[in-house]
Amino acid sequence: xxxxxxxxxxxxxxxxxxxxxxxxxxxxxxxxxxxxxxxxxxxxxxxxxxxxxxxxxxxxxxxxxxxxxxxxxxxxxxxxxxxxxxxxxxxxxxxxxxxxxxxxxxxxxxxxxxxxxxxxxxxxxxxxxxxxxxxxxxxxxxxxxxxxxxxxxxxxxxxxxxxxxxxxxxxxxxxxxxxxxxxxxxxxxxxxxxxxxxxxxxxxxxxxxxxxxxxxxxxxxxxxxxxxxxxxxxxxxxxxxxxxxxxxxxxxxxxxxxxxxxxxxxxxxxxxxxxxxxxxxxxxxxxxxxxxxxxxxxxxxxxxxxxxxxxxxxxxxxxxxxxxxxxxxxxxxxxxxxxxxxxxxxxxxxxxxx
Ligand SMILES: Nc1ncnc2c1ncn2[C@@H]1O[C@H](COP(=O)(O)OP(=O)(O)OP(=O)(O)O)[C@@H](O)[C@H]1O
Numbered sequence: 001x002x003x004x005x006x007x008x009x010x011x012x013x014x015x016x017x018x019x020x021x022x023x024x025x026x027x028x029x030x031x032x033x034x035x036x037x038x039x040x041x042x043x044x045x046x047x048x049x050x051x052x053x054x055x056x057x058x059x060x061x062x063x064x065x066x067x068x069x070x071x072x073x074x075x076x077x078x079x080x081x082x083x084x085x086x087x088x089x090x091x092x093x094x095x096x097x098x099x100x101x102x103x104x105x106x107x108x109x110x111x112x113x114x115x116x117x118x119x120x121x122x123x124x125x126x127x128x129x130x131x132x133x134x135x136x137x138x139x140x141x142x143x144x145x146x147x148x149x150x151x152x153x154x155x156x157x158x159x160x161x162x163x164x165x166x167x168x169x170x171x172x173x174x175x176x177x178x179x180x181x182x183x184x185x186x187x188x189x190x191x192x193x194x195x196x197x198x199x200x201x202x203x204x205x206x207x208x209x210x211x212x213x214x215x216x217x218x219x220x221x222x223x224x225x226x227x228x229x230x231x232x233x234x235x236x237x238x239x240x241x242x243x244x245x246x247x248x249x250x251x252x253x254x255x256x257x258x259x260x261x262x263x264x265x266x267x268x269x270x271x272x273x274x275x276x277x278x279x280x281x282x283x284x285x286x287x288x289x290x291x292x293x294x295x296x297x298x299x300x301x302x303x304x305x306x307x308x309x310x311x312x313x314x315x316x317x318x319x320x321x322x323x324x325x326x327x328x329x330x331x332x333x334x335x336x337x338x339x340x341x342x343x344x345x346x347x348x349x350x351x352x353x354x
Contacts, residue, residue: 001029001030002029002030002031002032003020003024003029003030003031003032003327003328004031004032004033004034005020005031005032005033005034005324005327006033006034006035007033007034007035007036007037007038007072008035008038008039009320009323009324010039010316010319010320010323011039011315011316011317011320012035012037012038012039012040012320013037013039013040013317013320014037014040014046014048014049014052014105015294015317015320015321015324016033016036016037016320016321016324017033017036017037017045017049017052017053017074018049018052018105018108018109019297019298019321019324019325020033020076020324020327021052021053021056021076021109022056022108022109022110022112022113022298023298023324023325023328023330024056024060024062024076024078025056025059025060025062025078025082025110025113026082026112026113026116026302027328027330028060028078028080028081029078029328030075030076030077030078031074031075031076032073032074032075032076033073033074033076034072034073035072036049036071036072036073036074037049037072038072043070043072044069044070044071044072045067045068045069045070045071045072045074046069046095046099046101047069047091047092047094047095047099047101047127048091048094048099048101048102048103048105048106048127048128048134049101050067050068050069050094050095051089051090051091051093051094051101051103051106051127052105052106052109052110053067053074053076054067054089054093054094055087055089055106055109055110056076056109056110056113057076058087058089059082059083059085059087059110059113059114059117060078060079060080060081060082060083060113061078061079061080061083062076062077062078062079063075063076063077063079064076064077069094069095081117081118082113082114082116082117083117083119084114084117084118084119084120084121084176084178085119085121085122086121086122086123087121087122087123087124088123088124088125088126089103089106089123089124089125089126090125090126090127091103091106091126091127091128091168092126092127092168098167098168098169099127099128099168100127100128100131100163100164100165100166100167100168101127101128101131101168102127102128102129102131102133102134102135103125103126103127103128103129103137103163103170103172104129104134104135104136104137104139104140104172105134105135106125106127107123107125107140107172107174108135108140108144108295110123111148111153111155111174111176112153112298112299112302114176114178115153115154115155115176115177115178115180115182116178116179116180116182116302117178117179118178118179119178119179120175120176120177120178121174121175121176121178122173122174122175122176123173123174123176124171124172124173124174125171125172125173125174126163126168126169126170126171126172127163127168127169127170128163128164128165128168128170129159129161129162129163129164129170129171129172130162130163130164130170130241130243130245130260131163131164131165131168131260132165132260135291135295136243136245136256136258136260137157137159137170137172138159138199138245138256138258139245139256139258139291140157141157141159142197142245142247142254142256143247143254143255143256143289143292144292144295145157146254147185147253147254147292147296148299150183150185151182151183151184151185151299151300151303152180152181152182152183153180153182153299154176154177154180155174155175155176155177156174156175157172157173157174157175158172158173158174159171159172160172160173161237161238162201162203162235162237162238162241163238164203164237164239164240164241164260165241165260167238167239169238169239170238181304182299182302182303182304183303183304183305184300184303184304184305184306184307184308184344184346185296185299185300185303185307185308185309186307186308186309187252187253187287187288187308187309187310188287188308188309188310188341189252189287189310190250190251190252190253190285190286190287191250191251191252191253192250192251193226193227193248193249193250193282194227194249194250194251195226195227195228195229195249196221196226196227196228196229196230196246196247196248196249196278197228197229197230197246197247197249198214198217198228198229198230198231198244198245198246198247199230199231199233199244199245200213200214200217200230200231200232200233200244200271201233201234201235201242201243201244201245202233202234202235202240202241202242202261203234203235203236203237203238203239203240203241203242204236204237204239204240204241205234205240205241205242206234207232207234208267209234209242209261209267210232210233210234210242210267211232212266212267212268212271213232213242213244213261213267213268213270213271214230214231214232214244214271216267216268216271216272216275217230217244217246217271217274217275218230220271220272220275220279221275221278224275224279224282230246241260241261242260242261242267242270243258243259243260243261243270244258244259244270244271244274245257245258245274246258246274246275246277246278248278248281248282250287252287253287253288255278255281255287255288255289255292255312256289256291256292257274257275257277257278257281257289258274258277259271259273259274259277281312284312284313286310286311286312286313286340287309287310287311288309288310288311288312288342289311289312290311290312290313290315291317293309293311293312293313293314293315293317293318293342294315294317294318294320294321296309296342297318297321297322297325297333297342297344298321298325300331300344300346301325301330301331301333301344301346302330302346303344303346304346304349305346306343306344306345306346307342307343307344308341308342308343308344309341309342310339310340310341310342311340311341311342312340313340314335314337314340318335318342319335322335322342329347329348330346330347330348331344331345331346331347332344332345332347333345
């Protein structure tokens with residue numbers, strides 16, 4: 001039976017679409033989404049979303065209607081179970097003249113369908129790897145995937161080329177182990193902060209930029225009394241770009257914070273922005289950062305047991321994603337706004353019957 005999703009619900013952004021696509025592929029359920037990204041200034045499918053649609057359609061052999069740039073309506077009818085395989089998806093194929101669309105979001109759309117499918121997959125993604133309003137690839141490597149690993153998802157990733165806004169051109173390779181069964185997560189206590197790991201990176205820019213970012217971050221973290229290991233790195237790239245990516249490594253959990261550089265923004269200021277985010281999080285005492293909070297819902301809904309985690313902030317991304325998951329009847333998500341506690345109780349056990 002076709003599931004109808006109102007893309008304007010809550011946050012009304014791209015995540016409503018991406019979660020729906022992942023779940024359509026996993027369950028084999030046809031979906032129809034309308035009002036796609038109606039909450040955004042530039043509604044409808046942008047290059048990143050269209051790439052996500054095409055990538056998901058490829059892996060489950062879906063019949064698709066409405067898959068054009070700017071489309072606010074999509075019908076997606078899976079043709080069968082998700083097929084493991086060797087795939088390449090490039091956001092520039094969705095938009096002539098190029099795009100820095102976030103491939104990390106495309107990655108998150110197809111990752112769980114491939115992890116649950118029979119057989120291993122090799123995927124190459126091309127586009128933006130570190131662009132605003134999306135998880136930086138470094139966050140995927142250092143926070144998202146290690147947390148999913150605790151749930152039983154096995155992925156190896158390699159960043160072959162950095163892709164910044166507006167040029168894009170980044171390349172990421174993934175090896176996804178198939179046939180996984182997911183366990184729940186229990187992140188109620190984070191334990192002590194062991195260290196802050198950091199990458200101060202610049203491509204096609206002078207080496208003083210990562211060095212200045214690193215030393216400002218080191219000063220701020222030392223002042224806060226944190227142990228740290230910040231690495232200044234300068235690399236070749238397709239275009240200039242810079243940023244600081246921090247991971248707070250607690251005894252039981254990981255949280256990520258970052259800031260991207262841009263022309264006119266001093267390296268020290270970039271460092272300060274990322275450190276302030278980390279310090280703000282640390283003071284809340286929470287276990288899961290605001291972004292991981294919404295990203296963990298999908299794997300938790302597909303697990304064989306209950307998950308529970310304590311978040312820094314209840315964002316509309318979180319409540320909206322919970323709503324999308326409930327539209328598929330897969331899990332009951334409870335968000336205790338006072339305690340900032342998210343509980344996900346799967347209702348259907350894997351493997352899903354097609
Ligand atoms: N700095 C960050 N670190 C980690 N994750 C992030 C960061 N910024 C955004 N995200 C994540 O990126 C996702 C963005 O979802 P959103 O619905 O806004 O998608 P989008 O496709 O960019 O859509 P839109 O253009 O409609 O905003 C969310 O899961 C959010 O948690």
